[in-house]
Amino acid sequence: MSKFGIAVLFAIASLSPALAEQGDAARGQRDFRACASCHSLEPGRNMTGPSLADLWGRKAGSLPSFDRYSDALKASGIIWDDRALNQWLTDPQGMVPDNQMPFEGIKDAGARADLLAFLREATKPGAAPERTAEAQMKGMGSMKGKGSMKAMGGMMGGGHDPNLKSLEPASQVKTITYCRDTYRVTTADGKTRAFWERNLRFMTDTSKDGPEKNAPAIMPAGMMGDRAAIIFAEPGEIGRFIEPHC
Structure with a gap:
C-alpha cells in the first residue's frame, strides 16, 4: 500500500x-x-x-x-x-x-x-x-x-377541553398492557405506542364531555411528544383496563 x-x-x-x-x-x-x-x-x-x-x-x-x-x-x-x-x-x-x-x-x-x-x-x-x-x-x-412558567401554564390548561365522546381512532384506547417500567397503549387505528411509566397519566372525566364507559381516550401531554394522559369515564375502569403482560 x-x-x-x-x-x-x-x-x-x-x-x-x-x-x-x-x-x-x-x-x-x-x-x-x-x-x-x-x-x-x-x-x-x-x-x-x-x-x-x-x-x-x-x-x-x-x-x-x-x-x-x-x-x-x-x-x-x-x-x-x-x-x-x-x-x-x-x-x-x-x-x-x-x-x-x-x-x-x-x-x-x-x-x-x-x-x-x-x-x-x-x-x-x-x-x-x-x-x-x-x-x-x-x-x-x-x-x-417567567418564560418557563408561562409554558407550564399553557400545558396545564386554559384552552377548551375536547369532547371525548367523539374522537378520531388514533385517540380511542382499545388496550393497555404493562411490563416492568413500560405501558403499551393500542388505539383504534391499530397502532401501539410504548410509554415510560412516569410519562403516562391516568385521569377521569365524569362530565358530559367525558368519554363513554369502557372507551377511554388518550390525549397528548408535554412539549416533546413523549408524554400522554389516558382519560377514563370513572375511576373503577383504570384497574380493570390495565393488563399485566410481558
Missing part, C-alpha cells in the same frame, strides 16, 4: 476520537441538562430513554433493561462511537428513519463536540452518579423564570 493510502486510512481511523477530544467537556456538561430529563448516566436507571452509562461500544437498541426501543433502531446495526453519535446528534431521523426519539438534532458542530466530550467521560464506569445529579439539578434550575 502506498504512503498516501496509509495516511488516508490513519486519518479515517483517528477521526472518531478527535470529535470528542476537540470539544469542551465543561460546556458539554451544561448542554447535557437538555438531555437529563430523558436520559440518566447511571447504570440501570432508564427514564424516557435508556441509560447512557457505558454507551461507547454498545450496539444501538441493545440495552437489556430498556423495553421501548423502536424496531428501526434495533435493526440499524449501529455501534455507538464518536462518529455514529455525532451523526445521531446531528439528525436522529435522518440517520435512523422511524426511530422514536423526540429530538430534532443539534446543528452546531461545536455544540455536538462539546456534548460528546462530556459524554465520553461521564459515561465511563464510576463517573456517572455525581455528574448525573449535577447536570439534572442544573436542568431543573433552567426551568425557572
